[in-house]
Amino acid sequence: MARDWRASVPLTERQELVRRSIREVCADFDDEYWRTCDREGEYPHEFVDELAANDWLGILVPEAYGGVGMGTPEAVVMMEEIAGSGGGFAAAQAVHGGVYNTVPIVNYADESLKQRLLPDVASGEARIQAFGLTEPDAGSDSTAMTTRAERDSAEETSADPTEATASADGDRYVVDGEKVWTSRVEASDYLVLLARTTPRDEVEKRTEGISMFLVDLDDAMADGLEIEPIPKTASAAVPAYQLYFDGVSVPAENLIGEEGRGFYQVLDGLNEERLVIAAECLGLGEVALERGIEYAREREVFGGPIGANQAIQHPLAEAYADLHAAKSVIYRAADRLDDLDREAAGARANVAKYLAAEAAFAAADAAVQTHGGYGVAREYDVERYFREARLTRLVPITQQLALNYLGERVLGLPRSY
Incomplete structure (x- = not known):
């Protein structure tokens, strides 16, 4: 088609x-x-x-x-x-x-880290596929994370008696804790890790005291990082893992940005990433709809194509309308992102993600229904799209969190959590 x-x-x-x-x-x-x-x-x-x-x-x-x-x-x-x-x-x-x-x-990141890493990433020689944020007891509430990164500096006196420098071997952070639902670890050379450098009970705001690190996975596994796969069905081609840190060393030079400001650094790029996630949902919905339309045209029952029946035709048409609307929001928001303040950009990004995930699910559901019993047969692919479409309503944030943002930040309603 x-x-x-x-x-x-x-x-x-x-x-x-x-x-x-x-x-x-x-x-x-x-x-x-x-x-x-x-x-x-x-x-x-x-x-x-x-x-x-x-x-x-x-x-x-x-x-x-x-x-x-x-x-x-x-x-x-x-x-x-x-x-x-x-x-x-x-x-x-x-x-x-x-x-x-x-x-x-x-x-x-400081310039030395950029120069050391980014050219290899751009060429494909190094991969930063994994991101460690979620924890067993800190899902949607990321600020509840308990993974700790504690500074361990072996200081030595420099030639200037007024200064102290940390030795290259001793200046490090020691990481202890767990991360869960960390994807693409097996395909990554590095992990971007969020961990608390200041305990939650020692900061004024729960968003403070979290830092961001670049973790060399080979070094970390040699230092005791344990990785355990999580069996799952949706998006099985992208395995997820639980990570166990027990005294894993990370060089201090691999701190990304300012210590204690990692959570804000994540938020800074959140709207852009949310729009890209919305585009991924959109593409999924489009291919699911495409397969549904193809089958509706080709499959004949009672002397004619099933697509002539409104019970088949209308759900597919509704899915198209939803995808079309979501696409307009996504692309317009992406084009105007640089002209918007953070609140306006956040509103558009959350609307885009919400609409795209709902549209993808509706399209995949219509495609499965169109295929009838074959809708759950692997050879027609739509059952895989349906599993994935259900997942989009959960990641990277749930639909309810997107609505919470809109209710509080756009509609001015009281905070619910």
Whole structure:
């Protein structure tokens, strides 16, 4: 089926370039490839390697560090196209971390860390796919995290008696705690980690005292980091893990930004990332709808195509309307993000994520229903899209948290939590 609805939002020349280039890469990975990854729970290394070889993991890395130097409007196109190619939400999530985990490093890391790391990330030689935030007792309330990173400096006197310097071997943070639902660990060289450097009961605001670190995973595992896979069904091609830190050392030079300000650094890029997640939901909904329409045209019952029946036709048309509306919100918000203040940008980003996840779920549900009994057969893919669409209503935030933001920040209602 022609993807006519995808032309409904005007694209810039750069966005068109991204769409064509990503579509060419995706064309080499057919439906059976994605079915196998899902069935075996195997990360799509070949697909991500191909994107890396074409420099797309560095889409948000500035050109000064060897990256592509594009922004959110182009990343939205990229991730919608990946999800809509047939790989679904799992394909987009396989790439997501490698693209967005560079952002805090670009924005906050000191120059030496940028110079040391970003060129290798842009070229695909190094991967920062994993992000450690969620904990067993700190899900939506990230500020309740208890993982600690305690400074351990071995100081020595410098030539200037008024100064003290930390030795290269001794200046470190020691990390203890647990993280859960950390994805792409097996495909990553580095982990971006959030941990408390000041206990929660010692800060005025619960958002204070959290710091961000770059963790070399090989070094960390050699130092005692334990990793345990979490069996799951939705997006099985992107395995998730529970991480156990027990006295794991992280060099102090791998602190990203200012100590104690890590949570604010995460918030700083949240709106952009939320729009990209919305685009991934959109692509998933589009491919699910596409499969539903194809089947409705081809399948004949009682002497005619089932798509002639309004009980089949209307849910698909409603799904199209929902996806069309979500797409308009996503692309307009991405184009105007730099012109909006944080509150306005946050409102649009949360509206986009909410609408896109709901639209994706409705489209996947309609596609399954259209297929009847075959809707749960792996060979038709729509059952996989349905599992993934349900997941989009939970990650990276639940739909209820998006509504909480809108209720409090936009409608001016009392805080509910």
